[in-house]
Amino acid sequence: MATQKKDANAAEVTIWERMDRPAPAARVALSPQKIAAVAVEVADAEGVGAVTMRRLAKELGVAPMAAYRHVSGKDDLWALMVDRVSAELSVPDEVTDWREVLRSFAVQTREMTLRHPWLGSMPAPLFALTPRRLAVAERQLAALDGLGLDVDVMMAAFRAVTAYVYGAARSEVVLRQYMEEHGWWSPDETRRGLAPQMRYLMGTGRYPTYRKYAEHAARKDDAAWEFETGLDCLLDGIAARLGL
Amino acid sequence: MATQKKDANAAEVTIWERMDRPAPAARVALSPQKIAAVAVEVADAEGVGAVTMRRLAKELGVAPMAAYRHVSGKDDLWALMVDRVSAELSVPDEVTDWREVLRSFAVQTREMTLRHPWLGSMPAPLFALTPRRLAVAERQLAALDGLGLDVDVMMAAFRAVTAYVYGAARSEVVLRQYMEEHGWWSPDETRRGLAPQMRYLMGTGRYPTYRKYAEHAARKDDAAWEFETGLDCLLDGIAARLGL
């Protein structure tokens, strides 16, 4: 394979060599969309840690640096990924009740985050001015519009829900990842695995209430219930405080 | 004597146990505490990205691998850092009203997160069974205890607030970091910097409500107000729904 690159180039190349040379190839093999698609696939399958420029290049059958023609670097890539999966969120147009709209997006966002755990570990989801994320925000703000709310309050309500959802989903994801890293595939296995730490910490006697929870709680593993309980509290509070 | 040996799983001495052990002698240059202290300093000053094992070693005047005697790796280090700064949170013992306790911790946690922006980018704060984090949880759970609440509901309420605080604080931090990265030192500079993106996105006409906010909002830059508004909504909702 060594001497492929002679200086007297074209003329000397045998037809055979010519024949199994890669391919004329469709001119543009890459595009931001393709790159984002592959990145999402890899991140879903193996975690965000597996998303490296080299890995994407390999997956795309392309040289390590090729992708840089289409995305400026890792940051661009994150934004593209976030925008891409945001398409999974949708609430039917018929639904107009503010509370139903916000609740539906919240529940869907949690599910999306569990499907794409890497979402929690990038900055973009919270800030990101991407088209699809903005569309999601717009839909929720529109549902809150026309209710006589001050525009600042409206945004505060929307953002409060977003913050809650992000924090709650993130904590679920982090727990799952921690379990996976340790090879714990069930809540019980996890408790067994954590037992040494717990024994030591609880042994200090400094956390009696927490201990009571650890020993007597009945819904410790019902994350969806916990999520929705908190969400409903928040929506209640918004409704009350904002006079909706 | 035999208990310390490598048999079975006794080999697993948790980092917390280690931390409680007295520094063996003067000859010991390193300890988990010292390492964590330096790590926090570096992270505060230059961001979590600057916290590398090699950097810490340099800062401690020690060989790159030395820290591994005291910390099993990056994960231990994150946990130690989180535990360390958690000491900054405190609510006087006299305060016993559940709402006051939760609110105070929430506000303090936001401030702490703004002081230590790297907090938002590690998994530990949400899950972490560290002594001091557990103490913070214990204090809040204790405040909710004895109110006739089901233990699961109690935990759900506590965790809802935690999730909100984490999400809200994180979004503030992310925005600040984004600004810093672009050299924008004021909200107005930021708006100017973002103007091109905004012009394009708003130009599509797909985000009318968002646009209204962008153009007419009065408290756009009052993050503390926004945070406390959402927090109070959530606490209202908890009080109402839980019959407190």
Added chain:
DNA sequence: ACGGTCTGTGTACGGCGTATCGAGACGCGT
């Protein structure tokens, strides 16, 4: 005095992001 244990050192490996430069293929003005 001595063996075991613990602390810190030195070296090395495989990855990472990405700067830089060169080669080849397209498309437009002539």
Added chain:
DNA sequence: ACGCGTCTCGATACGCCGTACACAGACCGT
């Protein structure tokens, strides 16, 4: 028809990173 600028992609290389591993010296109880 042709040539040249422009864009896409390839190859190489640099300087980081986390950390595995083998080792050396200091301390300890005996």
